[in-house]
Amino acid sequence: MGGHAHGNDYEYYLHAKHMYNLDRMKHQKLKMSLGVLTAFSIGVGVPVYAVIFQQRKTASG
Template sequence: MTVSRGFHSTGVKRMGGGHGHSEPEYMHAYHMYNLDKMKHQGLKMSLAVFTAFSIGVGVPVFAVIFQQKKTASG
């Protein structure tokens, strides 16, 4: 009978052991934020700023409308 180790035990051992910087999963992190060589930099950055701004404004507005609607109906 073969016993396989659970996901939790292997995950904790891999994430907890060592420093984590030399592991293959993190090799792409050195190049992740290289914004100078990004293709269509202006379009992507403006889209990212617009998305973040929309979430920052839209969520509170939606929350206020939802709360007022809930209070009025109750």
């Protein structure tokens, strides 16, 4: 497979210079703040929900 897996756009796929160009992103502070807040909320929320769910399951059984 190697280099032929992506067809004719493989070179652009591999060398995407502007894929993570955060300096030129519009509303950078807002988007990065929302992204960090979302990731943090998921990182905290999922374990908290899992503990509550597990305790409820244990209490009912």
